[in-house]
Amino acid sequence: MRGAGRFGRVRRGPLRRGTDVAEFWLTPVTAVLIAVGAPAAGVAAAHAVQARAPVARGAHSVRAVLVEDPPARIGVDAAAAAGARVSAAVRWTAPDGSVHHGRVAVPASARAGARTTARLDGSGRLLRGPADPARAAAESIAVGVMATASGALLVLGAARGVRLLLDRRRAAQWERGWERVGPEWGGAPE
Known part of the structure; x- marks a missing residue:
C-alpha cells in the first residue's frame, strides 16, 4: 500500500502541484541514470583508454x-x-x-x-605508456571505475540541485498563497 500513496501524488487533483510531479519523476530518472548511465560512461572511458594503449596498436x-x-x-x-x-x-x-x-x-x-x-x-x-597488456588492462579498469563513480556522483549532485530548486519554488508558491489567504485567517494585529 505504501507504493500506492507514492503514485497518488502524480494523479490529477486539486492539491497536485507541478513541483510534486517533477520530484516524483526525479527519483526514477536518477536511479536509471545511476544504474545505466554511470556504468556506460565507465565502460566507454575504459574502452577509450584501452584503445589508446600501445599494446592495442601492435x-x-x-x-x-x-x-x-x-x-x-x-x-x-x-x-x-x-x-x-x-x-x-x-x-x-x-x-x-x-x-x-x-x-x-x-x-x-x-x-x-x-x-x-x-x-x-x-x-x-x-x-x-604501459609496457605490458596486464598493466594496460589495469589502467583501463581503474579509469572505468573512476568514471563510473564520478558519473554516479555527478548524477546524485544534479538530482540534489534539482530537488533544492524544487523546494525553493514550493516555498515561493507557499508564500504567494499565504499572502492571498493569510489575511482572511487572522485578524488585524492590535
Whole structure:
C-alpha cells in the first residue's frame, strides 16, 4: 500500500502541484541514470583508454643501448633509487639498418652502454605508456571505475540541485498563497 500513496501524488487533483510531479519523476530518472548511465560512461572511458594503449596498436620491442647515463635523482638516496625509473636517451637499429634515437624509461642505476628495451609501433615510432597488456588492462579498469563513480556522483549532485530548486519554488508558491489567504485567517494585529 505504501507504493500506492507514492503514485497518488502524480494523479490529477486539486492539491497536485507541478513541483510534486517533477520530484516524483526525479527519483526514477536518477536511479536509471545511476544504474545505466554511470556504468556506460565507465565502460566507454575504459574502452577509450584501452584503445589508446600501445599494446592495442601492435607494439613490438627492440633492443636498445643507452647512449648516456640517466640523470641523477635529486633528494633520493641510492637505496630508494634502485627501483626507480628515469628517462634516458637510447639508440636502436631498425630492421632496415637505420639507426634511431629516443628517450625511454630505464632503471636509475643503469649506465651508458647498458642494454634495454624500447617499444615501437607498427611504423617504427617510439611508444610510451604501459609496457605490458596486464598493466594496460589495469589502467583501463581503474579509469572505468573512476568514471563510473564520478558519473554516479555527478548524477546524485544534479538530482540534489534539482530537488533544492524544487523546494525553493514550493516555498515561493507557499508564500504567494499565504499572502492571498493569510489575511482572511487572522485578524488585524492590535
